[in-house]
Amino acid sequence: MGKQGKSRSTTDEVRAEVERWIEANWSQEITVRDWWRRLADAGYSSPALSPDVGGLGWPGDLAATAMATLTKARVLGPPAGLGLLLAAPTIAALGRPDQIDRYVRPILDGTEAWCQLFSEPQAGSDLAGLQTRAERDGDEWIVTGQKVWSSTARTADLAMLIARTDPDAPKRRGITYFVMEMDQPGVEVRPLREMTGRAVFNEVFLDEARVRHTDIVGELNEGWRVANATLAFERAGAGHGGAAFAAARPGGRAGDLDRPAASFVGGSGPISGAAVGRRHLKALTELAADRGRTADPLVRQAIAGVRSDYDLLRLLGWKAKAAPGTRTGAEGNIAKIFNSQAVANARDAANLLLGPEGQLVDSEGSAGMFQEMTLFSPAPPIYAGSDQIQRNVIGERTLGLPREPGPPPDTPFSELPTN
Ligand SMILES: Cc1cc2nc3c(=O)[nH]c(=O)nc-3n(C[C@H](O)[C@H](O)[C@H](O)COP(=O)(O)OP(=O)(O)OC[C@H]3O[C@@H](n4cnc5c(N)ncnc54)[C@H](O)[C@@H]3O)c2cc1C
Secondary structure, three states: OHHHOOOOOOHHHHHHHHHHHHHHHOOOOOEHHHHHHHHHHHOOOOOOOOHHHOOOOOOHHHHHHHHHHHHHOOOOOOOOOHHHHHHHHHHHHHOOHHHHHHHHHHHHOOOOOEEEEOOEOOEOOOHHHOOOEEEEEOOEEEEEEEEOOOOOHHHOOEEEEEEEOOOOOEOOOOEEEEEEEOOOOOEEEEEOOOOOOOOOOEEEEEEEEEEEHHHEEOOOOEHHHHHHHHHHHHHHHHHOOOOOOOOOOOOHHHOOOOOEHHHHOOOOOOOOOHHHHHHHHHHHHHHHHHOOOOOOHHHHHHHHHHHHHHHHHHHHHHHHOOOHHHOOOOHHHHHHHHHHHHHHHHHHHHHHHHHHHHHOOOOOHHHHHHHHHHHHOOOOOOOOOOHHHHHHHHHHHHOOOOOOOOOOOOOEHHHOOOO
């Protein structure tokens, strides 16, 4: 099977194939770099990508089975992060062949890490109102502005950057999508500490940063379309466990590539998505037993609710990847909203068991995991476009409701009132 992308395989066949492959390839001594190279060679880093860009062309259920098999075998997963989740599928879908050759493989083997420079202090939900500008200078563009909430920017080699290249065009028409190198004098990254205690996201200040003209993805001034493709991958991923970051961090700057892959197995890993639902359920059930509450009807009901949330989330994730004619187009938006609710429900079930201990941090075992989840749980309704914005999108694009009031869409950006 492997590189043939045999889409009619069953999940049992995929499971058996991946188990055999792990048996032949995993060892306690292998480095992260070597393990990720093998995963990429086999097409398992992102089996849903088409075979010509390094995947296997597998539909969602088979790709999910491959990932679940890796997790169950307690080996390190693929180099998850914004490269694998967003940049690879965007460039595979809308990049030129030379851009696919240059950028996709180092994402799949984890040797290059990416960040997403979209949001700005005045442009989050209203992303098309972004102010960062890029001006042409021969074969390059000079970029100046500020980005914020840029996850993993400190260790990223490359960025998906959107910037305004024509301020006189209507606001969605004068934006261009670039690939930008992060390690250069015009880029300053300042970490932002979150209430989890971590500093995953950052402010990024761009002061005459340089980008090659050949690093435009899609057409000049047509970056809004490309950005929307990235956002669609983000929403679908956020609803299906794509908020996951690998326990080991991709890219040379993070310093994980030459460490043993086995040392990253069993780390804290992702917090949301169907892919981790099984782990949350197991931890909740163990916690209930540990606290002597398995006969408590409220606890039983809460855990059963979490179980059905994660089942539904898994099915929604598959539906988002079903054949085009069978979709409404809103599956990603719905899964994204549903994921926020599933995380909140799992958090609440855990806190029913933990009581005041839920407000502490760093307890041993699953209590510590749910304490961290409690602090992280406000994030899923915000990232990948807030849940309110998803509801607007479903209303306007899928249900055909009237658009929100505002200036005519053809108003030049330079004539729009600013925030
Ligand atoms: C954990 C995390 C990671 C992130 N990582 C990245 C990243 O890597 N790269 C990146 O570019 N961005 C990232 N973001 C930013 C994220 O995309 C934005 O926070 C999000 O789009 C909301 O924008 P905002 O924070 O500016 O809020 P605002 O747009 O100011 O919204 C504030 C509130 O108003 C509501 N609201 C706004 N407009 C409307 C409307 N028209 N109708 C109804 N309600 C509305 C919103 O839903 C929200 O509740 C991340 C955010 C989080 C939390």
